[in-house]
Amino acid sequence: TLLDETSVLGLGLGAGLAGMLPVPEIQYLAYLHNAEDQLRGEAATMRFFSQGAFRNPMVVRVAGLAYQEGFGGHFHNDNSVAVLRDVPGLVIAVPARPDDAAPMLRTCLASAAVDGSVCVFLEPIALYHTRDLYAEGDGEWLAGYPEPGAWVAGHVPVGRARVYQVGSADDLTIITFGNGVRMSLRAAAVLAEEGVGTRVVDLRWLAPLPVADIIRESSATGRVLVVDETRRSGGVGEGVIAALVDAGYVGAARRVAGVDSFVPLGPAARHVLVSTEAITDGARTLLAR
Template sequence: GCDLVDTYRAAVRAAEWVRSHRAPALLHLRMVRLLGHAGSDAEVGYRTRAEITADYQRDPLLRTAEILVASGTVTPEDVIERYEAMRAEVAKAAEEVVDEPGLGDAAQVMAPLAPRHPHLVSRGAARTADAEARRAAFGDRLPEQEGPLTLAQSINRALVDLCASRPEVMVFGEDVARKGGVYGVTRGLQRRFGGARVFDTPLDEQSILGLALGAGLSGLLPVPEIQYLAYLHNAEDQLRGEAATLRFFSQGRYRNPMVVRVAGLAYQKGFGGHFHNDNSVAVLRDIPGLVVAAPARPDDAAAMLRTCVAAAESDGSVCVFLEPIALYHTRDLHAEGDEGWLAPYPPPVAPHVPVGTGRVYGDGSDLTLVTFGNGVRMSLRVARRLAAGGVRARVLDLRWLAPLPVADLLREADATGRVLVVDETRRAGGVSEGLLAALADAGFAGRAARVTSEDSFIPLGPAAQHVLLSEADIEQAAGLLLQP
């Protein structure tokens, strides 16, 4: 690894082997580390002088200079002249940087984190393929003509619309292509748009998000899928330490936009346990600048996905699109067969859902239920039962977990004077903490409480119901909050 010629020859042999065997090869290069790991790392404390000197003799820079001189490409004087010229260039750049003004306040420090251009996002969310291209993608019947759809169907149609209108969009992940996803959300995408844009990946979340990082930086718009929320934690630093920090540390010079679809949250029946029913989003809400969408209704899901893609395009946003597994194929709301959870598909020209805005159901004046995800359906069901007892409640669906729709929260809290946060995540580190803090920071004078799932992993089978938030829990907490 320290000899440029030997390294090149080894790389050529490896490439030839890969081409002839149609298999990957690992190129193992032995390098040298000059100087310690940090300023406080004094190598003389644990290495002999002979070892340190031997490493300097293997310096790749000096070895390359030797090769160039020995081949007659340059003279020793040329090497020294080039070295000194580079030294002068670096010194000049350092002097210029020293004279630049420093960052003056928190706003200047944070400016590259999450630039927001709502008018550009609104325009981008309405971007659509022409009529002929949409017909080619969807066939004879456009999704807005299909009638009410499930959450999974609505996300699928939105992905088709996005791929048809944006050739730079790529959809990839575990089982998303040939199989169409574990829950059928990406079904038909590869057939419509080809294997170069819709493809399966190895079962490795770090590789999936790593590929998204490179694709976004290269001018593409990746929409990777993490099959389950619990598996995101294997690769979460790809978001925290890489994707979300690129704009920050480059002062906005570079960006890697992406929309990471994640199937998650709890209440999945049939199979589950912790790894298929994870309900913790604290690690996502803690990343500065990250946009976290959590649609519950089918129509919101399509509109919010388009908003995320538009924000990635215009602002370079890194978005996580959290899809509630248990609601993917839910059809009914209050009674079996009522199909109250279905919704028509909103075409791209429909009004978009701005980042950080909620949705209100009802105009009750007695109680405000603040929730998201699976909690929306549970809260709407509880609100109906409360109404039968004479209590008029309204439901605020947050829709966005980062940034939170604080303005909507305060408005709906003031409308009733009583707020119950219905949080399906855990009590410690859950979404409810940020909501109650926002109410306190704003000086909310009414009454506020929260009801959450337990601080527990999710067990298999019926035991999960012992630790997950239930409608009975919500109803009981509402009753306590309404007491004089």
């Protein structure tokens, strides 16, 4: 196609109306903003304004989010997803690990084919080539690819989180997604050496949020640290905190989020993005309350 985001999504719209199941791809997240009205004003509203007479299913793959070493500026490091979360009915998936990525993509395709959904599959670029979790060479971030016969067993429903337990998992709940999952697991390992048991909740879905999982895992410890790699204002963390308040959660809660800034060039990016150290310090502050 043309290197034009409006044309890419427009072609997807037409293909969906014609009965196909398009999977347009946008590189990178920052360039999606050039054509976001194709999703907000066209794709996600087709069934709504036609009272279900028409549908234009699609799964939009978007390489995005930050933490890319060697890439600079807000066009290749963009941590803004607020405009997507504001669109009614849009399904937003953010896989963090390879053993979630393939099942979640199949779920999006099934949702589009069966329900006519418009899905955005947001892929953290910085994790594409990640192999290790705790130490270089441990291979803890790798996973095998199951044969088709095993796909059903690994199905990931829309709006369901994934929970990791580190240590006793009784002291602290960390709620995060995307790049934050790996950083939070690393932080949880440090806290485990200090006798702190942590459960790390990978949201996986930013819309609809896995509210039931958020409430259950938060109530289990009574201490919640929301780790949000998007910005403090308009970020995902606001939705998580609001879900807790709406459910009557009465425990302690704290956020670690990106600064309200575009992502700058080079090492300066570290001053605005969440880090493993910031997560660890935030957890210690929360536990000290």
